[in-house]
Structure formats: structure tokens, C-alpha cells
Amino acid sequence: MINVNTENPIxxxxxxxxxxxxSTFFLEKHGHVYRRCENCGLxxxxxxxxxxxxxxxxxxxxxxxxxxxxxxxxxxxxxxRRHHFILKKLAPHKTDxxxxxxxCGNGAFLETARNEGWDPVGIEIAEEAAAAAKSRDLEIHTxxxxxxxxxxxxxxxxxxxxxxxxVWDPRSLLDEIFRILKPGGALFLRTRNPxxxxxxxxxxxxxxxxxxxxxxxSFFPPKxxxxxxxxxxxxxxxxxxxxxxxxxxxPKKKKLTRKAAKYFGKLIGPLExxxxxxxxxxxxxxR
Ligand SMILES: [Zn+2]
Numbered sequence: 001m002i003n004v005n006t007e008n009p010i011x012x013x014x015x016x017x018x019x020x021x022x023s024t025f026f027l028e029k030h031g032h033v034y035r036r037c038e039n040c041g042l043x044x045x046x047x048x049x050x051x052x053x054x055x056x057x058x059x060x061x062x063x064x065x066x067x068x069x070x071x072x073x074x075x076x077x078x079x080x081r082r083h084h085f086i087l088k089k090l091a092p093h094k095t096d097x098x099x100x101x102x103x104c105g106n107g108a109f110l111e112t113a114r115n116e117g118w119d120p121v122g123i124e125i126a127e128e129a130a131a132a133a134k135s136r137d138l139e140i141h142t143x144x145x146x147x148x149x150x151x152x153x154x155x156x157x158x159x160x161x162x163x164x165x166x167v168w169d170p171r172s173l174l175d176e177i178f179r180i181l182k183p184g185g186a187l188f189l190r191t192r193n194p195x196x197x198x199x200x201x202x203x204x205x206x207x208x209x210x211x212x213x214x215x216x217x218s219f220f221p222p223k224x225x226x227x228x229x230x231x232x233x234x235x236x237x238x239x240x241x242x243x244x245x246x247x248x249x250x251p252k253k254k255k256l257t258r259k260a261a262k263y264f265g266k267l268i269g270p271l272e273x274x275x276x277x278x279x280x281x282x283x284x285x286x287r
Contacts, residue, residue, distance in 0.1 A: 017042040017170050017220065017228045029204045032211035036194075040224040042170075043194040045217035049168045055215040056166050057126055076108075083112035086188070089284065090157050093186040094118070098155045100180070102145055102173075103163035107133030114138070121155075123148065145173060150180045157181075160189040165208065165216045171228065178232050181287040187234070189283050193241050195221035196279035197272060198265070202249040208279075222276045225283050234285040241278030242269065 013023045015037035026036040026043055033046040045052075086109075090099070097118040101110055104122030106129050113120045122140045124130040133140045141148050158177045167173050177187055192208045193199065199206050199219075210216050220228075222239045229237050244265035247258035272278045 012046060015040060015042050016044055016168065016218065017174075017224055018231065019171060027204055027209065029209050030212055034209065037224070040227040041195065041221040042224045042228075043219040043221075045211045047168075047211055047217060052166075052168045052211075052215060052217055053125075055212065059126075059166075059213075059215045079108060080112060083109050084116075086159075087113060087116055087118070090159075090186065090188060093156050093184060093286070095156055095182065095184075099157040099159065100150075100155045101159045101161075102177075103160055103166070104133055104138075104140065105129050107136045107138045107140065109159075109161070110138050111136045146176050152179055153182045153185075154180050155182065156185045158185075158187050160187075160191075162190055162192075164189055164191040164220065165218055166214075167218055170218045170220070174228065174232055178234065178287055183287055185287050187229075187283070187285045187287075191281055191283075192216075192219060193221055193276075193279050193281040194219035195223070195277070196241065196244070196281075197268075197277045198244045198246055198248065198279040201246055205249050206279075207245070207248050220281070222281065225281075225285075229283070229285045234287060236284075236286040238284045239276065239281065240273070240283075241276045241281045242273045243278050243280040244269070244272060245279055 013035065014021045015023055018037060018040035020037060020039035022038040023035040024038060026034040034043050035046060036043050098121070099113055099118045100121045100123070102123045104110055104124050107122055110120035110122050110133070120138060122133055122138055123145055124133055124140055125142060125144065127142070130140050130142045158181060164170055181187065208214070208216055222241065225239050226237055246261035246265045250257045250261060
């Protein structure tokens with residue numbers, strides 16, 4: 001019997017960020033394969049868009065659960081400090097204050113933004129989280145961004161916090177974000193860096209490599225951001241990386257080893273940032 005490969009090898013290997021058709025096998029974890037683009041360095045999972053959407057809806061629901069944390073909790077206070085820190089970075093791009101958060105969860109960030117004089121809009125596809133965001137009296141859309149059909153040049157800011165790694169077709173999403181940003185407006189996002197020392201050291205053990213459990217399918221290294229956002233037409237592209245999780249490499253029961261790995265990560269922190277090898281990555285790109 002002859003085995004016929006019915007899958008289209010072209011669509012499988014094509015990078016969903018820079019669109020080059022040059023990618024190779026990168027790693028396999030729990031039955032899912034990640035490929036890596038030889039042009040821009042994007043690491044992306046071999047999975048159908050439909051399958052991913054199902055995972056993402058359940059992941060978001062599990063994560064946010066729709067519940068709002070008590071405003072007095074230490075967790076909330078810490079979050080609030082982070083919100084203020086981010087809003088300060090975005091302030092130079094503010095004109096009428098229209099800000100869109102894609103994947104806004106329960107809307108906590110957008111509520112802080114509104115309290116500081118911004119005009120917020122959110123997108124959230126997980127029902128429970130969207131309901132929680134709506135309960136804050138925010139404008140929330142529960143469809144994907146391209147289905148919202150926002151007018152051209154509507155927003156000062158589009159923000160995505162740990163969302164891009166869940167996106168099956170990041171190029172289309174970034175193209176759409178460019179369309180709806182005002183000239184001088186900015187894309188601000190945070191995601192995870194597959195070119196980090198943590199990802200190199202931990203390999204398949206890096207907990208962010210997780211298709212089935214977390215819906216993580218697209219990882220941009222700094223180079224991919226510069227290539228792809230530059231292609232789209234963004235002008236200033238600022239990329240910063242920081243932080244590590246070398247302890248991911250070791251099983252939970254190896255407590256002492258994990259502690260030492262964590263400590264080592266703290267020691268080399270400044271060097272990591274300098275060489276863009278941190279596992280967290282933040283991008284501010286101006287249209
Ligand atoms: Zn690519």
C-alpha cells in the first residue's frame with residue numbers, strides 16, 4: 001500500500017508572520033510540532049485555526065474565570081501599579097485617548113485607563129471574562145478583531161498583553177492593527193521570547209511551549225518583530241526583553257536545584273536584557 005500525503009506542504013511550512021516559505025521542524029511536545037521560520041525566526045505550531053480557537057476559548061475561561069479580584073488585595077494593587085507604569089509609557093501617543101485592548105480579560109486594565117482619562121474599547125472572546133469586563137460598564141466586543149470592522153486610523157493605542165502567542169495568523173492581526181492606528185499612534189504588546197536563554201536552556205521543558213494546555217502557537221523573537229513590523233510600515237520599533245525561568249528545566253521535586261536556577265537567573269538579569277535574551281518581551285511600535 002502506498003501512503004499518500006494529502007496535506008499541503010506549502011501551507012504547512014509558510015511562516016504566518018513574515019510569509020516566507022522557509023521553515024523547518026523545531027521541536028515536538030505532547031504530540032504538537034513547532035516549526036521555525038528561517039527568515040524571521042518565528043516559532044509557530046502546526047495546528048489548524050479551528051482547533052486553536054476551541055483551545056483559546058477554554059484557556060481564557062479557565063484563566064480569568066470571570067471573577068473580579070477584590071480591589072484591596074495585594075494582587076490588585078500590584079496590577080494597578082503595572083497599569084500605571086504602562087499608561088505612562090503610552091502617554092506620548094495620546095491625542096483623543098482612544099485605546100483598544102485585544103484580549104482584555106476581565107477589563108481591569110481598561111478600567112484603570114478610563115480612570116486616567118482614556119477612552120477604552122476591549123475585545124475578549126472568552127464569554128465569562130467578557131461578561132466580567134462588561135460589568136465594569138466598558139465597551140467590549142466578543143468577536144475577533146477583523147470582525148469588529150473598526151474605521152481606519154481610529155485608535156491612539158492598540159495593546160495586547162500576552163495575546164500574540166495565542167494567535168494563529170499574527171500577520172493578519174498586525175496588518176489590521178496598523179490599519180486602525182492613527183499616524184503617530186502605537187502598538188504596545190508583551191509576549192514571550194523563543195530566542196531567550198531560558199527557552200534555549202529549557203527546550204521542550206519551557207512551560208510556554210504548550211499548544212494543548214495554553215494555546216501557545218506563535219513566538220516572536222526580537223528579530224521577527226523588527227522584520228515583520230518594519231514590513232507592515234511601523235516606523236520606530238522598540239523591543240525590550242527581560243527575566244528568566246531556568247527552573248522550568250527541572251522537575252518540581254528538585255526544589256533546591258530549581259531554587260539555584262532561579263537565583264542564577266536573577267544574577268544574569270542585566271546581561272540578559274542587554275543581549276535581548278530575556279524570556280519576556282515588550283514591543284512599542286509607532287505607526
Ligand atoms: Zn518568518
